[in-house]
Amino acid sequence: MALLFRSDIDSPAWWGDELRALVPDLDFRVWPDTGAVAEIDTALVWRPEPGLLAGLPGLKAIFSLGAGVDHIFADPDLPVGVPVTRVVDADMTGRMTEYVLFHVLRRHLRHDEYRDQQARGEWRELAHPAAAERRVGVMGLGVLGGAAARALADLGFDVAGYSRRARDMPGIDRFHGADGLEPFLNRTEILVCLLPLTAATAGILDERLFDALPDGAWLINVARGNHLVEDDLLAALASGRLAGATLDVFADEPLPASHPFWPHPAITITPHIAAISDPRSIAKQVAENITRLRDGRALINVVDPGAGY
Amino acid sequence: MALLFRSDIDSPAWWGDELRALVPDLDFRVWPDTGAVAEIDTALVWRPEPGLLAGLPGLKAIFSLGAGVDHIFADPDLPVGVPVTRVVDADMTGRMTEYVLFHVLRRHLRHDEYRDQQARGEWRELAHPAAAERRVGVMGLGVLGGAAARALADLGFDVAGYSRRARDMPGIDRFHGADGLEPFLNRTEILVCLLPLTAATAGILDERLFDALPDGAWLINVARGNHLVEDDLLAALASGRLAGATLDVFADEPLPASHPFWPHPAITITPHIAAISDPRSIAKQVAENITRLRDGRALINVVDPGAGY
Numbered sequence: 024m025a026l027l028f029r030s031d032i033d034s035p036a037w038w039g040d041e042l043r044a045l046v047p048d049l050d051f052r053v054w055p056d057t058g059a060v061a062e063i064d065t066a067l068v069w070r071p072e073p074g075l076l077a078g079l080p081g082l083k084a085i086f087s088l089g090a091g092v093d094h095i096f097a098d099p100d101l102p103v104g105v106p107v108t109r110v111v112d113a114d115m116t117g118r119m120t121e122y123v124l125f126h127v128l129r130r131h132l133r134h135d136e137y138r139d140q141q142a143r144g145e146w147r148e149l150a151h152p153a154a155a156e157r158r159v160g161v162m163g164l165g166v167l168g169g170a171a172a173r174a175l176a177d178l179g180f181d182v183a184g185y186s187r188r189a190r191d192m193p194g195i196d197r198f199h200g201a202d203g204l205e206p207f208l209n210r211t212e213i214l215v216c217l218l219p220l221t222a223a224t225a226g227i228l229d230e231r232l233f234d235a236l237p238d239g240a241w242l243i244n245v246a247r248g249n250h251l252v253e254d255d256l257l258a259a260l261a262s263g264r265l266a267g268a269t270l271d272v273f274a275d276e277p278l279p280a281s282h283p284f285w286p287h288p289a290i291t292i293t294p295h296i297a298a299i300s301d302p303r304s305i306a307k308q309v310a311e312n313i314t315r316l317r318d319g320r321a322l323i324n325v326v327d328p329g330a331g332y
Numbered sequence: 333m334a335l336l337f338r339s340d341i342d343s344p345a346w347w348g349d350e351l352r353a354l355v356p357d358l359d360f361r362v363w364p365d366t367g368a369v370a371e372i373d374t375a376l377v378w379r380p381e382p383g384l385l386a387g388l389p390g391l392k393a394i395f396s397l398g399a400g401v402d403h404i405f406a407d408p409d410l411p412v413g414v415p416v417t418r419v420v421d422a423d424m425t426g427r428m429t430e431y432v433l434f435h436v437l438r439r440h441l442r443h444d445e446y447r448d449q450q451a452r453g454e455w456r457e458l459a460h461p462a463a464a465e466r467r468v469g470v471m472g473l474g475v476l477g478g479a480a481a482r483a484l485a486d487l488g489f490d491v492a493g494y495s496r497r498a499r500d501m502p503g504i505d506r507f508h509g510a511d512g513l514e515p516f517l518n519r520t521e522i523l524v525c526l527l528p529l530t531a532a533t534a535g536i537l538d539e540r541l542f543d544a545l546p547d548g549a550w551l552i553n554v555a556r557g558n559h560l561v562e563d564d565l566l567a568a569l570a571s572g573r574l575a576g577a578t579l580d581v582f583a584d585e586p587l588p589a590s591h592p593f594w595p596h597p598a599i600t601i602t603p604h605i606a607a608i609s610d611p612r613s614i615a616k617q618v619a620e621n622i623t624r625l626r627d628g629r630a631l632i633n634v635v636d637p638g639a640g641y
Contacts, residue, residue, distance in 0.1 A: 146586035277455035
């Protein structure tokens with residue numbers, strides 16, 4: 024039995040060493056050197072080519088190298104019934120929380136305005152409300168969104184959460200379903216997108232959504248680039264509906280050099296670093312699932328294929 | 333009985349209205365229109381002239397308009413035995429915590445470097461450790477320092493606290509006294525100063541202290557400008573001992589236009605806004621103490637004159 028590794032951005036040498044240290048008898052193969060495909064029962068992948076997984080007849084589990092699995096479900100030929108797992112990592116969750124807190128505080132405390140004042144040698148106090156009077160909204164209340172919402176509420180912000188299904192979180196105003204979206208947006212001054220990318224959420228950050236926010240709102244997208252309709256963001260910034268946006272994810276990564284986001288004064292760009300995974304932690308989860316598969320036990324961090332996350 | 337108001341930066345009209353709304357029969361007088369000084373039993377002050385308070389023979393309490401009282405104890409003729417109170421304000425504590433968290437995260441997440449990369453159109457991931465591997469040190473563990481240290485620890489940072497006297501705080505490494513300072517500094521990558529300003533702490537942020545920090549450390553001073561020896565900071569930045577500093581307080585405020593801190597690329601300046609007091613909250617505390625004094629009850633938020641805070 025063998026594991027097939029396929030990623031454009033992760034080092035096969037590192038992964039081979041790390042997994043063999045945890046599962047000494049592992050037959051680790053790097054695509055396209057598959058060997059006999061019938062021997063492959065697990066695949067560890069990031070953005071596999073459509074059809075690649077369908078070509079592995081003995082496949083029993085697909086492991087995503089990241090928290091997202093949209094790159095796997097994008098394959099129209101994805102084998103049906105093979106469990107897909109994703110990374111759930113406390114370190115990654117902590118990093119995402121830090122990123123979200125930082126960029127909410129940056130807007131809340133008017134940091135960029137103070138920076139500009141310093142450049143002009145200007146000493147002037149700028150008013151900002153107490154955190155309790157700042158309304159932050161988090162879309163998506165899974166592991167990452169839930170942790171970010173919790174940390175914002177603990178700091179004293181007036182936090183609301185939006186998700187597809189009703190969920191209870193103490194101290195956080197909850198909105199859900201199609202009817203809940205508009206009232207959630209109407210009250211949200213700083214919007215954090217941490218939704219999974221599915222057919223239902225692709226393009227959700229569009230003109231209609233921006234129009235439901237109060238004037239001068241701020242967007243923080245740390246989910247997926249395809250949640251955002253890029254032209255609608257530029258229009259919302261031009262009209263003043265949005266005052267600014269912090270984007271860590273893009274439809275096309277790395278963001279092309281000619282992209283209008285790069286020089287935009289109201290857009291902050293980071294290169295998909297909000298929640299960097301610690302590969303050692305991911306390797307442990309993958310090794311755990313290889314062992315569970317061999318022992319006939321249930322896998323951890325399995326995705327619901329109906330929901331797509 | 334009358335209250336004498338003296339401040340260069342607070343509005344006497346606002347304070348008169350606000351306090352009379354809470355204590356309707358209050359005789360509110362604004363310096364230098366003292367009327368008969370023998371009738372004055374309370375003073376509400378920010379940076380009173382030396383000798384001003386000594387000229388009030390019937391004085392029974394001195395109320396500081398801020399969290400600090402160094403501006404009162406700086407008066408060599410301060411009447412002995414008259415209680416001095418300071419502002420303790422949950423809103424102010426929350427704002428200070430937000431400011432400290434923000435500037436620690438800004439350094440931790442390498443935000444300024446990402447901003448510079450965006451200006452160059454550069455897409456490049458910069459490594460940073462997990463919060464658990466980032467050593468933050470908070471000097472001064474009173475109401476403000478204690479809250480900031482707690483919030484940093486809750487986010488997962490490796491937090492140490494330094495104070496004059498031993499204090500126990502769960503999850504925070506404690507150092508105290510003269511012997512504790514050097515080991516505290518040796519392990520601190522991001523140093524937050526929230527000490528009270530006293531004879532013992534004036535000028536504490538000097539060459540000797542910077543030399544005990546690891547190379548590339550970062551200073552955040554949100555206490556008082558006189559904690560810092562300004563030339564020593566410039567030298568520590570020039571040598572690389574310090575990588576940068578965030579300063580909210582200065583020996584001379586507003587910071588003079590010609591000051592070398594303004595254009596320094598490694599110094600971030602904010603105009604003493606880390607913990608803006610909500611004047612309505614302070615007015616309630618002052619009114620409470622006026623009522624307590626009339627009723628012969630113990631005052632709240634009284635300072636220990638021996639410690640100076």
